[in-house]
Amino acid sequence: MPGYVITYFPVRGRAEAMRLLLADQGAEWKDDVVPLQKWFAGEVDLKKTAVFGQLPQMKDGEFCLYQSNTILRYLGRKYDLCGSNIKEAAVIDMVNDGVEDLRQKYAGVVYYNREPGPEKYIEELPTHLSPFERLLSQNSKGSGFIAGNKISFADYNFLDMLQNHQHLAPDCLKSFPLMLAYLDRMTSRPKLKTYLESDTRKNCPITLKDVK
Template sequence: MHYIVVNILIIMCKTLHLPGYVLTYFPVRGRAESTRLLLADQGASLTDVEVPLADWFSGKTDLKKNAVFGQLPKFQDGEFVLYQSNAILRYLGHKHGLAGSNDKDTARIDMVNDGVEDLRQKFSKLVFFEFETGKENYIKNLPNQLAPFEKILSQNSNGTKFVVGDKISYADYNLLDILHCHLDLSPTCLTAFPLLAAYTERLAARPQLSAYLKSEKRNKRPITPKHKQ
């Protein structure tokens, strides 16, 4: 039944030429959430197609076979199809003017985004493979992982704006998402990082982003399949 529903949604997206973008992913936040944050804040139309994990792993859907690297998310902008979460972010960053105003800023934004990816991989390793045995040590070492981002913020307008320059970038949405993940893991993790704490609150207060963060569709999704709300 889930397989039929998913395929009907995909066919509708193709045949009806729905406005905006289409994002196909599992019913979790995971690697699709930073894209959702970006599009919500930019006021862009997004159709979410949710693939039940059971259907994905059982092979009931052809999505895995057709995915370039056998992974989701899958992103569609009209006839243009893109995989890999960071490639999707960079594409949208350039398309919506969120990738820096010059080559140096663009490179700095890429650097921060790569730093977020490093942290996300460590977080994913903990959640999926080491949660019961490694959580305590992970949280103990977390300040060492967050300190570089605090320093980056301090170097731009004393931490009162964004990671780079005067305008939000795609890396900001990715950083906000991974900070939310860690606040869920350890609610006091930003206590020693006043700039990051204020930054997280400042971004979350942006009107369209705030509305999304408070929405039912956002809050019904766990961070990963291992997380329960």
């Protein structure tokens, strides 16, 4: 039996970065899918017992965690994906926080119809993506990872957000050659590629709005 259980809605959402990490590290997990209608109707006991009343939840054996970025950092520590010293760890945390800022902007448009609308957001997207291109340029002239020359938990979060934005705006990376090359390197990693090409992944909607 897999040691990890990810409890979440039938979407990629905030659980996907941890799935990418586990897949790339060769770990097995079980997805415990919570039906949306039952969750929003208050028919799921977990909604009352979850620490902050939110998902995803991840169990590692008997150990239980909430908050997606906390779970990523936990897995990062477990699989040595947090840098080799305190300064590298700080940079990785910084980058992951930057990805979270971008995720919040993305969610505001995709989920909550906040201003600016999708068209304006896509128009302004190069401004939001430029810092990540600069970060990549600082690592082996763009041939490394998002926070150094060794993969970190932030890379899986970043990969997820890049793919989400490509779904929203397919040409959004055309002026960012380092990010395009990075995306190709990440998705070509053998174990990660196997997961990305699996039916389980392909058939899983990106957001709640994509659920039929």
